Amino acid sequence: MEYVTDLTSGSSPKIRKAAQNIIKRNLTGYCSYLLEALIKEIEKPKAWQTQCQLIRAIGIVNCCEALPFLKEQIEIHHENTVLYRDLAFSIFLLENLGSDELNLSFLFESIEKGNDLQISGACSAILYKKIIPNENDIKKIISGVSIFTEDEGKKITPRCYIAAIAYIWPKNEVKDFLESCKESKWPGLVEIAQNALEGKEPKIQLV
Numbered sequence: 001m002e003y004v005t006d007l008t009s010g011s012s013p014k015i016r017k018a019a020q021n022i023i024k025r026n027l028t029g030y031c032s033y034l035l036e037a038l039i040k041e042i043e044k045p046k047a048w049q050t051q052c053q054l055i056r057a058i059g060i061v062n063c064c065e066a067l068p069f070l071k072e073q074i075e076i077h078h079e080n081t082v083l084y085r086d087l088a089f090s091i092f093l094l095e096n097l098g099s100d101e102l103n104l105s106f107l108f109e110s111i112e113k114g115n116d117l118q119i120s121g122a123c124s125a126i127l128y129k130k131i132i133p134n135e136n137d138i139k140k141i142i143s144g145v146s147i148f149t150e151d152e153g154k155k156i157t158p159r160c161y162i163a164a165i166a167y168i169w170p171k172n173e174v175k176d177f178l179e180s181c182k183e184s185k186w187p188g189l190v191e192i193a194q195n196a197l198e199g200k201e202p203k204i205q206l207v
Contacts, residue, residue, distance in 0.1 A: 001029060001030070003021060003022060003027075003030060003033075006018035007019075007033040007034065007037045008033065008036070008037070010040070012041060012044065012047040012050040015037050015053075016050040016053050016054075019034065019037075019050070019053035019054045019056070019057040020057075022034070022057045023053070023056060023060050023061070026060065026061060028061055028062075030061065030063075031058070031061070031063035031064075031065055031066065032065070034054055034057050034061075034063055035063060035065060035066040035069060038051065038054040038055065038066070038069070039069065041054060042073065045080070048080035051080070051083060051086075052082060052083065052086045055070065055086040055087055055090050056086050056089060056090060058070065058090050058094075059089055059090025059091070059092075059093040059125070060090075060093070062093075062094070062097055064097060064098075066090075066094070067091065067094045070087050070090055071091060074088065074091065081117055082117065084121065085117040085120050085124070087118070087121060088106070088120070088121025088122045088125070089121040089122070089125045090121075091106055091121075091122075092107065092121070092126070093128070093129070096129070096131075102131065102137075104133060104137055104141075106122060107119070107122040107123070107126070107141065107144075108140065108144070110122050111144035111145070116148045116157065116158060119145060119148065119158040120158045123141075123145060123158045123159075123161035124156075124161045124206065124207045126141075126161065127162075127164050127165045127206060128207045130165065131165070132168060132169060133169075135173050138169055138170070138173045138174070139173065141162060142162065142174070142177045144158075145157075145158035145162050146159055146180065149184070152184055152185060152186045152189060153184075153185060153186030153187075153188065153189075156206055159177075159189075160181075160189050160206060161206055161207070162177075163178060163181045163189060163192045163193050163196055163202075164192050164196070164202050164204070164206050166178055166193075166196040167195060167196040167198075167199055167201055174196065175197070178196050179193075179197075181193035182194060182197075188204050191203070192204055192206075
């Protein structure tokens with residue numbers, strides 16, 4: 001447990017680096033320490049980078065005990081709005097642990113809520129886990145994410161993540177969507193969509 005000292009140090013840079021290492025090495029056994037660190041760090045407005053790393057670590061190393069706290073935080077107003085993306089990423093991952101049946105309810109709730117960063121987070125989790133929903137759900141996802149195109153390139157919109165996973169989804173369900181993505185003003189999405197249309201994993205890594 002080499003990172004316990006750093007996680008309990010109260011130093012945001014040390015905590016951030018420890019969380020990054022835990023993610024990189026996919027280490028288990030740190031759940032309670034990650035959650036305790038996040039509870040303290042979330043109170044520091046300037047520590048958003050550390051908060052994001054802790055939140056992602058919690059999702060990636062399957063810290064189910066943190067799920068209630070994450071769900072509580074996603075309903076709170078945060079000045080650093082990027083937190084919503086990482087909160088949604090980890091909530092989606094944790095809600096899909098330990099079950100063979102895919103649970104997309106959080107993604108659809110996020111789409112209904114209309115917070116594009118929150119939607120992006122859930123979509124990035126789908127990409128991260130290389131999830132293939134059923135065709136009806138694919139239609140619903142594409143319909144829900146397609147409207148979010150503002151400032152594309154300056155930020156990664158929800159449809160960017162879906163375009164990046166679409167190369168392993170049924171071609172008949174994604175062709176029109178990917179063609180529309182090729183009209184993006186962001187060259188990155190144009191490339192991702194073209195790769196997906198060709199059935200290739202995009203070279204551009206979004207997660």
